[in-house]
Amino acid sequence: MSQSESATATPGPPITETVEEVRGFLPSDDTKAPKVVVVNHELARHWWPDRSPLGQRIALELPNRSEWRTVVGVAADVRHQGLGAPMRPTFYLPFQQLPGPGSQIFVRTRTEPAAFLASLRAAVARIDREQPVADVETLEQVYDGALAPTRLTTVLLSLFAALALAITGIGIGAAVSFSVGERIKETAIRMALGADSGSVRAWLFRRAMGPVCVGLALGLATALLLTRPLAALLFGVEPDDPLALSGALALLLAIGVATCLLPARRATRVDPAATLRS
Numbered sequence: 001m002s003q004s005e006s007a008t009a010t011p012g013p014p015i016t017e018t019v020e021e022v023r024g025f026l027p028s029d030d031t032k033a034p035k036v037v038v039v040n041h042e043l044a045r046h047w048w049p050d051r052s053p054l055g056q057r058i059a060l061e062l063p064n065r066s067e068w069r070t071v072v073g074v075a076a077d078v079r080h081q082g083l084g085a086p087m088r089p090t091f092y093l094p095f096q097q098l099p100g101p102g103s104q105i106f107v108r109t110r111t112e113p114a115a116f117l118a119s120l121r122a123a124v125a126r127i128d129r130e131q132p133v134a135d136v137e138t139l140e141q142v143y144d145g146a147l148a149p150t151r152l153t154t155v156l157l158s159l160f161a162a163l164a165l166a167i168t169g170i171g172i173g174a175a176v177s178f179s180v181g182e183r184i185k186e187t188a189i190r191m192a193l194g195a196d197s198g199s200v201r202a203w204l205f206r207r208a209m210g211p212v213c214v215g216l217a218l219g220l221a222t223a224l225l226l227t228r229p230l231a232a233l234l235f236g237v238e239p240d241d242p243l244a245l246s247g248a249l250a251l252l253l254a255i256g257v258a259t260c261l262l263p264a265r266r267a268t269r270v271d272p273a274a275t276l277r278s
Contacts, residue, residue: 023073029094036094037069041077043089058091062098069093083146113138165255173259176208180263183207187267197268204264212256216249223248 029036037058044053053071060067077087095103109116121133137145180187183204190200227239 025073025092025094030096033097035067035069035097036072038073038075038092039071040075040090040092042087043091044074046089060091060093083150165251168252169255169259172212172256173262175211176260177263179208180204180267184267191268201261201264201268204267205260208260208264209256212253212260216252216256219252220245220249 024038025036037060039053039058047053047058048056053074056071057068058071060069075090075092078090079085079087080090081088107116107120117136120136124131124133187200187204190203191197223245224240
């Protein structure tokens, strides 16, 4: 049973005995057994940042009473309120010691979950024929349902980003082609005076890449300012993640190099004499 909102936990003084190892709840954790609790890492870091939480006691302020419980285990952090919600301190109580109005049962099976469903319903019916079994889902279905809104938003943003990338490449190529075309006579004169095609190509490439590099620098600065609102769509990656930004810059730089190099190569293949006569 998870309790993250309906009760508050107050750390109490440590008890003299200690718990030897982390454990989960046992069948023996019933109403006659000592009161125990399992906390998540976030709660453990909050209340006991410098020592082990095992064996510590916390006071739970329940709706009708308050009681002390001993920490016997530490569970992994889970975002119960959704993937975009911040991690919250959470504790878990054994169902036998504090039954709730409803429950969720997680079943691990080695066979296909759909084929196991009939056996699961039969097992519940043997215990209580009046107990309905509803909302049966596999873990994959739960996972897909939780990620569906974020996946849709990410796919749409990816499509728009790909479209913007294509438009950027076409725009850079058109601008560079126009700029190279304006210097075609200057290029012909240089080649007529003895400049080799490699040096002329490098000259044109450097002039074209200048504005591209300035645009990349301005784009990086703008991205660092505007990516904060997208933090809710990212999991495990910060908006200013160096690896992600480096990959984006490398991709844009590669597109800029390609769109600048192709017009420069075409410009050095013209006949200088024919260009000067025209």
